Amino acid sequence: MFRFGDSEEARELAGRAKALMEEVVLPVEREIEGGTKISDDDVAALREAAREYDVYAPQISEAHGGMGYDFDDLLPTFEQAGRSLLGPIAMRVDAPDEGNMHLLEMHGTERQKEQYLDPLVAGEISSGFSMTEPMQGAGSDPKMIQTTARKEGEEWVIDGHKWWTTNGVEADVLLVFARTDEDAHPYQGCSVFIVPSDTDGVEIVRDIPHIGGGPTGSTHAEIKYDGVRVPGENLLGREGAGFTHVQERLGPARLTHCMRFSGMAMRALSIARSYLDERQAFGMSLSDKQHPRFEIARKETELQAARSLVRQAADAIAAGEQARLEVSMSKVFTANVTQEAIDTALQFCGGNGIGKDLPLADFYESVRAFRIVDGADEVHLRTIADRLFEETDPDELQPLTRFEE
Ligand SMILES: Cc1cc2nc3c(=O)[nH]c(=O)nc-3n(C[C@H](O)[C@H](O)[C@H](O)COP(=O)(O)OP(=O)(O)OC[C@H]3O[C@@H](n4cnc5c(N)ncnc54)[C@H](O)[C@@H]3O)c2cc1C
Known part of the structure; x- marks a missing residue:
């Protein structure tokens, strides 16, 4: 079908990612997901297979254990990975480690890369990104950040309370977002710190119960940071440049999320087509009925539009632009289109959409959070609306000629 001008x-x-998915990942999907939490042995076996198929960590440079692909060459592979909840884990393109590795690769010192990035890429450790805070703190408006880091001699001392840190319970290392200059505007007064999770004062309060858990689901931790001391060298990137660094992490990470969920929605629609073809009711195959045919056609069309938008944004990012408008449009559109496509696929599989013989129920639980994480729908609509209403030259707007006559 669509090729979108992807490079050779x-x-x-x-193509190699597709082979891995079809020959290794999909055949064991139900077996692994049917169990309790995915075991370390299963993760190791999947990653070993991804190395054999030459698709392990394609987004990371070869110097750090990856394959060094350009960002805009990764899109179809992330889509392939997203076709199963196990795909991103196998190929080491799983969130939040993928975004954290990206940040460490961009701004880490040589020591930080050796100590944290290389073992992360190798899958020897895992990480979390700790930004969102309880009610009075950072959420949709990250400027409300309450967590502080103050310098004492050669050390930074971090105090704060976070929640919804994905992977937080099991993470070996946490990237913590904190205010370092009370007097500066938050955009200039926040920084990111590397905090090993066994540092004194890090308290994992709990894994917040949530939908979308299950065998491959991550934990989402509430964490207190109480007088946590890290050496000065654990500052990641520049002091005061936290917001810039977070944007650098989030722009590409939002698009890679879009790609994984697009892959998930494509597989969901393909499962629904198989079901509708095979299932007989009222004297015919369900796929002969106009309503399911048109609904699947509509969802497939919207999905291809989402994939096109994401590629446009990825091209801009690869060209070194921040592409905030393109990323916001891609994120809000893809989150809604993929959620609706998966919901439609589930509906057309009847009771088996709800059952867990098929992966649709897990997909349905997983995709819902996408309209909230990486910026809720409304936050992205706000960005788009601001650009349209405040940042457009009035001379470019269509004059209301009829009123003027
Ligand atoms: C599964 C999951 C994983 C997550 N992982 C991480 C993680 O790893 N690290 C991390 O730091 N955080 C993480 N988060 C937190 C996530 O980033 C926040 O939930 C998100 O940014 C929204 O913030 P909030 O929950 O505080 O919602 P609030 O800021 O309280 O907003 C609530 C709702 O209000 C509406 N709203 C907000 N702003 C506006 C506006 N300007 N105009 C109109 N309506 C608006 C939206 O509908 C929004 O959903 C995760 C959350 C989930 C659910």
């Missing part, structure tokens, strides 16, 4: 390298990599 991108298509070859995605």
Whole structure:
């Protein structure tokens, strides 16, 4: 179907990813997901297979254990990975480690890369990104940040309360977002710190109960940081540049999320087509009925539009632009389109959409959070609306000629 002008390298990599998914990942999907929490042995076996298929950590440079692909060559491979909840884990393109590795690779010192990035890429450790805070703190408006880090001699001392840190319970290392200059505007007064989770004062309060858990689901931790001391060298990137660094992490991470969920929605629609074809009711195959045919056609069309938008944004990011408008449009559109596509696929599989013989119920639980994480729908609509209403030259607007006559 659509090729979107993906490069030869991108298509070859995605071809190997597709082979891994079909020959290794999908055949064990139900067996692994049917169990309790995915075991370390299962994760190791999947990652070993991804190395054999030459698709392990394609987004990371070769110097740090990856394959060094350009960002805009990764799209079709991330889509392939998203076709199963196990795919991103196998290929080491799983959130939040993927975004954290990106940040460490961009701004880490040589020591930080050796100590944290290389073992993360190798899958020897895992990480969390700790930004969102309880009610009076940072959420949709990250400027409300309450967590502080103050310098004492050669050390930073961090105090704060976070929640919804994905992977927080099991993470070996946490990237913590904190205010370092009370007097500066938060955009200039926040920084990111590398905090090993066994540091004194780090208290994992709990894993917040949530939908979308299950065998491959991550934990989402509430964490208190009480007088946590880290050496000065654990500052990640520049002091005061926390917001810039978070944007650098979030722009690409939002698009990679879009790609994984697009892959999930494509597989969901394909499962629904198989079901509708095979299932007989009222004297015919369900796929002969106009309503399911048109609904699947509509969802497939919207999905291809989402994939096109994401590629446009990825091209801009790859060209070094921040592409905030393109990323916001891609994020809000893809989150809604993929959620609706998965819901439609589930509906057309009847009771088996709800059952867990098929992966649709897990997909349905997983995709819901996407309209909230990485910026809720409304936050992205606000960005888009601001650009349209406040940042457009009035001379570019269509004059209301009829009123003026
Ligand atoms: C599964 C999951 C994983 C997550 N992982 C992480 C993580 O790893 N690290 C981390 O730091 N955080 C994480 N989060 C937190 C996530 O980033 C926040 O939930 C999100 O940014 C929204 O913040 P909030 O929950 O405080 O919602 P609030 O800021 O309280 O907003 C609530 C709702 O209000 C509406 N709203 C907000 N602003 C506006 C506006 N300007 N105009 C109109 N309506 C608005 C939206 O509908 C929004 O959903 C995760 C959350 C979930 C659910």
